[in-house]
Amino acid sequence: QVQLVQSGAEVKKPGSSVKVSCKASGGTFSSYTISWVRQAPGQGLEWMGRIIPILGIANYAQKFQGRVTITADKSTSTAYMELSSLRSEDTAVYYCARGGAGAAAGVWVEYYFDYWGQGTLVTVSS
């Protein structure tokens, strides 16, 4: 069965960076997209961006442009999300999620997220 296993919890200082990994197993890594979704304490889900491993292309939400980098290593079926210039408001649980997508007018449109990682708590505190 498909599993997404994320790296462990992190505690970071303001201004630093964090890199979270997401290792996929049980499926064909390159056939899907991997998105990163975060959830601040007591808040809803917020999509940050995604990578299309087969193309090596990443797309980001405007809010995180310039601060987030999403990459994928097809050889190890692992996706990474690096967030820089951390501030206290970045304290959240970060999830990776496998996306089912289709091509529409040259754009890879996400249809759904069918498997999720267990989440990684990132705490930003001085």
Place this chain on the structure above:
Amino acid sequence: QSVLTQPPSVSAAPGQKVTISCSGSSSNIGNNYVSWYQQLPGTAPKLLIYENNKRPSGIPDRFSGSKSGTSATLGITGLQTGDEADYYCGTWDSSLSASPWVFGGGTKLTVL
């Protein structure tokens, strides 16, 4: 402020039916598939409904989805205490907006 609008909370008694609405626009719900996610306390979200009204393997038929125009609805029948969770709708947004993928703000379901 979420691009997709959901009621903050809904409640119903065990065995009853509840619906959760998700309102958007022509750039998102109106022209793209809607999916629904269930998040039990302290756990990762789980896909409940995809492509507006399809259920993944293992999701009971007590859960249903529909879409009309720029709105979508999640229905849950035969409510159980184990259904108490937060529910989120999500879809692609085709406009040159802040985010290509958008979630609703979430709805907390209480089974009284």
